[in-house]
Amino acid sequence: MQVNPIQLFDAESSTFTYILAAPDSRDAVIIDPVDRHVERDLAHLERLGLQLTHVLETHAHADHVTSAGLLREHTGAKACVPSGCGIAPAEMQLQDGDVLTFGLREHIAVIHTPGHTAGSMCYLWRGNLFTGDTLLIDGCGRTDFQSGSAADLYDSVTRKLFTLDDATRVWPGHDYRGQSVSTIGWERRHNKRLAHRERGDFIALMAALDLPRPKLMDVALPANRQLGLPDGAPGVVSHRA
Amino acid sequence: MQVNPIQLFDAESSTFTYILAAPDSRDAVIIDPVDRHVERDLAHLERLGLQLTHVLETHAHADHVTSAGLLREHTGAKACVPSGCGIAPAEMQLQDGDVLTFGLREHIAVIHTPGHTAGSMCYLWRGNLFTGDTLLIDGCGRTDFQSGSAADLYDSVTRKLFTLDDATRVWPGHDYRGQSVSTIGWERRHNKRLAHRERGDFIALMAALDLPRPKLMDVALPANRQLGLPDGAPGVVSHRA
Numbered sequence: 216m217q218v219n220p221i222q223l224f225d226a227e228s229s230t231f232t233y234i235l236a237a238p239d240s241r242d243a244v245i246i247d248p249v250d251r252h253v254e255r256d257l258a259h260l261e262r263l264g265l266q267l268t269h270v271l272e273t274h275a276h277a278d279h280v281t282s283a284g285l286l287r288e289h290t291g292a293k294a295c296v297p298s299g300c301g302i303a304p305a306e307m308q309l310q311d312g313d314v315l316t317f318g319l320r321e322h323i324a325v326i327h328t329p330g331h332t333a334g335s336m337c338y339l340w341r342g343n344l345f346t347g348d349t350l351l352i353d354g355c356g357r358t359d360f361q362s363g364s365a366a367d368l369y370d371s372v373t374r375k376l377f378t379l380d381d382a383t384r385v386w387p388g389h390d391y392r393g394q395s396v397s398t399i400g401w402e403r404r405h406n407k408r409l410a411h412r413e414r415g416d417f418i419a420l421m422a423a424l425d426l427p428r429p430k431l432m433d434v435a436l437p438a439n440r441q442l443g444l445p446d447g448a449p450g451v452v453s454h455r456a
Numbered sequence: 457m458q459v460n461p462i463q464l465f466d467a468e469s470s471t472f473t474y475i476l477a478a479p480d481s482r483d484a485v486i487i488d489p490v491d492r493h494v495e496r497d498l499a500h501l502e503r504l505g506l507q508l509t510h511v512l513e514t515h516a517h518a519d520h521v522t523s524a525g526l527l528r529e530h531t532g533a534k535a536c537v538p539s540g541c542g543i544a545p546a547e548m549q550l551q552d553g554d555v556l557t558f559g560l561r562e563h564i565a566v567i568h569t570p571g572h573t574a575g576s577m578c579y580l581w582r583g584n585l586f587t588g589d590t591l592l593i594d595g596c597g598r599t600d601f602q603s604g605s606a607a608d609l610y611d612s613v614t615r616k617l618f619t620l621d622d623a624t625r626v627w628p629g630h631d632y633r634g635q636s637v638s639t640i641g642w643e644r645r646h647n648k649r650l651a652h653r654e655r656g657d658f659i660a661l662m663a664a665l666d667l668p669r670p671k672l673m674d675v676a677l678p679a680n681r682q683l684g685l686p687d688g689a690p691g692v693v694s695h696r697a
Binding site for chain 1: 457458459460461462463464465467477479480493496499500502503504505593623625634635636637638639641642
């Protein structure tokens with residue numbers, strides 16, 4: 216049965232945060248939370264009567280700072296991050312093929328999708344794919360910094376994502392045009408960057424984008440590698456021990 | 457099993473639109489669509505492979521124009537409106553206690569909740585309550601124009617909504633603080649306007665608000681009574697016949 220996540224939006228960085236509530240228990244997972252919305256996200260958990268068990272990151276973000284460390288301090292949830300992203304103070308370093316469980320019978324499949332960053336992961340839960348900056352609605356993440364690779368992104372999307380069931384719902388990490396959700400079938404047929412495009416053509420397209428450097432990058436990246444907390448903060452140290 | 461709607465947002469009027477997708481068929485219903493987002497909403501239906509069967513309005517809005525007429529023209533969906541809102545060119549004039557069906561086994565209960573306007577309705581689907589401007593997250597709609605009544609809103613919320621199951625999810629028609637969803641239990645216990653407040657006190661509180669007149673009111677109200685189409689437009693005439 217199709218169960219949708221709860222989708223939350225940060226208007227400043229156009230970032231989506233997702234709450235995945237187990238349909239038959241109080242347990243919940245949050246994906247890609249944003250630092251300035253920690254009170255909003257805690258309010259949602261409280262109003263919905265949810266207990267946060269895991270905080271997931273799709274990658275080390277360059278455009279906003281995570282609230283993973285703060286949420287962990289408030290709720291006791293485990294921080295789960297892609298193993299290749301250099302986010303040391305997390306309880307779980309996820310690998311391709313891992314299955315994360317929560318609630319009574321919820322499974323989140325971990326899919327390594329390098330390209331936007333070398334460590335980027337997508338997460339699949341009940342027919343819902345959380346794509347971070349790998350696959351966007353009618354687009355994809357940039358591949359020109361932070362160990363990005365257009366060739367890797369092309370392979371990740373075409374071999375690992377476009378081979379999923381057509382009805383799989385695609386919940387992106389960002390949208391800049393007011394869109395919320397798509398499907399694998401639609402993106403495979405229509406995505407303007409990736410559908411019906413050869414690998415070499417895609418690499419040339421991405422190389423020609425000439426995008427500006429993310430404004431927050433020098434702040435966000437080091438912060439996100441510490442789960443958004445200052446290095447050495449009590450919450451971090453205690454969890455490293 | 458908890459099935460969430462798809463929530464879409466209009467940043468200009470802070471209006472939420474909801475797509476309710478039947479979990480076991482392609483049929484879908486949309487609630488309170490906004491005129492300027494008709495392309496966005498049609499794109500979501502297309503990407504998700506959904507067939508729109510009904511367009512619902514919670515009331516005749518004063519702050520934005522509906523796209524109900526346009527969506528009907530594009531999809532053949534039936535326009536369903538509260539009977540007391542003066543929206544003549546609709547296929548269905550809903551009454552309190554009606555049950556609207558779609559998909560294979562989806563039921564939407566119609567609950568008449570006068571107060572924000574005399575005709576305002578809430579819709580209940582699979583434990584999800586769509587409250588329009590009757591009950592907002594930690595607030596409620598204004599009651600000072602368009603046949604509004606603070607006394608009626610108090611009775612509607614306390615007798616018809618706060619008596620629903622505590623876990624019922626509350627999906628409001630607007631939010632102005634970045635919140636997305638709440639529950640009946642939380643609102644009954646904590647809503648700053650309505651929780652633990654006497655009827656007379658609530659009426660006095662609402663009378664003292666002294667809110668500005670909605671900017672779009674003189675445009676939006678007459679337009680919404682025609683489902684957002686110019687009076688006499690072909691789509692309207694054909695459906696009146």
